[in-house]
Amino acid sequence: MADKKAQLVIEGAAPVELPILTGTVGPDVIDVRGLGATGHFTFDPGFMATASCESKITYIDGDKGILLHRGYPIEQLAEQSDYLETCYLLLNGELPNAEQKAQFVSTVKNHTMVHEQLKSFFNGFRRDAHPMAVMCGVVGALSAFYHDSLDINNPQHREISAVRLVAKMPTLAAMVYKYSMGQPMMYPRNDLSYAENFLHADHEQNASTSTVRLAGSSGANPFACIAAGIAALWGPAHGGANEAVLTMLDEIGDVSNIDTFIAKAKDKNDPFKLMGFGHRVYKNRDPRATVMKQTCDEVLRELGIKNDPQLELAMRLEEIALTDPYFIERSLYPNVDFYSGIILKAIGIPTSMFTVIFALARTVGWISHWKEMLSSPYKIGRPRQLYTGEQKRDITALKDRK
Numbered sequence: 001m002a003d004k005k006a007q008l009v010i011e012g013a014a015p016v017e018l019p020i021l022t023g024t025v026g027p028d029v030i031d032v033r034g035l036g037a038t039g040h041f042t043f044d045p046g047f048m049a050t051a052s053c054e055s056k057i058t059y060i061d062g063d064k065g066i067l068l069h070r071g072y073p074i075e076q077l078a079e080q081s082d083y084l085e086t087c088y089l090l091l092n093g094e095l096p097n098a099e100q101k102a103q104f105v106s107t108v109k110n111h112t113m114v115h116e117q118l119k120s121f122f123n124g125f126r127r128d129a130h131p132m133a134v135m136c137g138v139v140g141a142l143s144a145f146y147h148d149s150l151d152i153n154n155p156q157h158r159e160i161s162a163v164r165l166v167a168k169m170p171t172l173a174a175m176v177y178k179y180s181m182g183q184p185m186m187y188p189r190n191d192l193s194y195a196e197n198f199l200h201a202d203h204e205q206n207a208s209t210s211t212v213r214l215a216g217s218s219g220a221n222p223f224a225c226i227a228a229g230i231a232a233l234w235g236p237a238h239g240g241a242n243e244a245v246l247t248m249l250d251e252i253g254d255v256s257n258i259d260t261f262i263a264k265a266k267d268k269n270d271p272f273k274l275m276g277f278g279h280r281v282y283k284n285r286d287p288r289a290t291v292m293k294q295t296c297d298e299v300l301r302e303l304g305i306k307n308d309p310q311l312e313l314a315m316r317l318e319e320i321a322l323t324d325p326y327f328i329e330r331s332l333y334p335n336v337d338f339y340s341g342i343i344l345k346a347i348g349i350p351t352s353m354f355t356v357i358f359a360l361a362r363t364v365g366w367i368s369h370w371k372e373m374l375s376s377p378y379k380i381g382r383p384r385q386l387y388t389g390e391q392k393r394d395i396t397a398l399k400d401r402k
């Protein structure tokens with residue numbers, strides 16, 4: 001895996017040889033682990049050019065618009081597979097055969113219930129609390145229900161934690177919704193199928209997955225790690241973008257205001273960004289967005305939604321982003337959350353629940369990465385820094401300070 005070497009020349013010091021590691025596909029990586037011994041660290045805020053781990057789960061080629069889960073293109077999974085099959089694939093590395101699939105579906109269904117005591121956690125939240133705040137709390141609280149009996153070094157315990165999370169997330173999401181409505185909570189109906197949500201199932205080392213890995217690298221309880229992932233997902237630059245798209249459309253209000261908001265998005269002194277546009281990795285097209293756009297068209301057609309002012313706004317924004325040189329030069333295409341926001345709105349999901357739906361779909365990805373990390377030797381995640389603060393100095397007594 002490390003046939004090639006890179007040579008780093010640091011002024012005034014002997015050259016340093018660094019191994020180059022080659023993956024199955026994708027760019028080679030320069031292994032800088034030996035660099036610390038020379039008294040240097042690498043500096044890469046935001047991980048613009050840093051691979052934080054080795055993984056066999058998901059591959060993305062952002063320039064070509066390719067997304068593979070365990071080697072299978074997302075388009076094929078979307079057309080020929082279903083969500084629980086994709087979960088099995090992410091967790092185990094291979095698609096299940098018919099018997100394995102039946103067994104997995106039945107196991108997931110067996111674990112959909114949550115402990116009755118968990119309900120009391122909801123009462124601590126205001127009814128108008130944001131559903132993502134409640135999700136962070138109640139998923140974190142699951143760690144209190146499965147802690148003493150859970151040995152993260154035991155592969156079977158890791159497996160059952162993964163299944164528990166996949167199975168309980170829809171139940172918790174529904175409870176969060178019912179609580180926010182002031183309605184009684186309902187028990188899951190295991191005769192119904194798990195909704196199809198796989199375009200969000202995994203997306204390699206994004207902010208929330210990296211957060212789960214980082215939290216997990218300290219040996220923390222997996223349910224607490226997933227709560228950390230939910231927190232990272234909530235931000236509008238990540239999974240919170242689907243909700244932010246709708247909030248933005250409300251803010252723009254009318255097609256006649258679009259030019260003003262496009263000017264704001266281009267203005268470097270204005271923090272406003274077009275929500276649902278751009279992606280760190282996809283600089284061509286987001287393959288999930290292609291599938292999601294088709295689904296979006298189908299959903300709107302099926303529901304007979306036409307002449308909706310918000311939809312008209314969204315379509316006009318999409319048109320501008322695909323033709324305006326500012327967006328073209330920066331490869332700012334509509335991303336998956338642009339279309340998922342429109343779909344979720346059209347099928348009647350309340351806006352504040354959008355990111356919860358994303359979280360429940362992504363849970364399998366988070367827990368697959370957590371499992372993968374713990375299945376082989378790993379180190380606690382501990383980045384270094386470039387310190388630019390004061391040098392060592394002595395305290396001035398309080399009475400002498402100006």
Ligand code: CMC
Nearest residue numbers: 236237238239241265273274275276277278279280330335
């Ligand atoms: N509207 C206007 N300008 C933008 C936008 C946007 N949405 N996104 C990026 N830019 C500009 C940015 O100002 C910069 O311009 P310049 O080169 O002149 O300084 C250039 O495009 C490159 O942007 P960046 O901030 O360096 O890109 P990044 O890789 O750090 O950020 C992003 C990626 C997704 C955080 C960002 O595009 C963004 O905030 N988009 C809106 C939020 C959003 O839709 N997020 C969901 C992402 S998809 C779901 C998921 O996978 O989580």
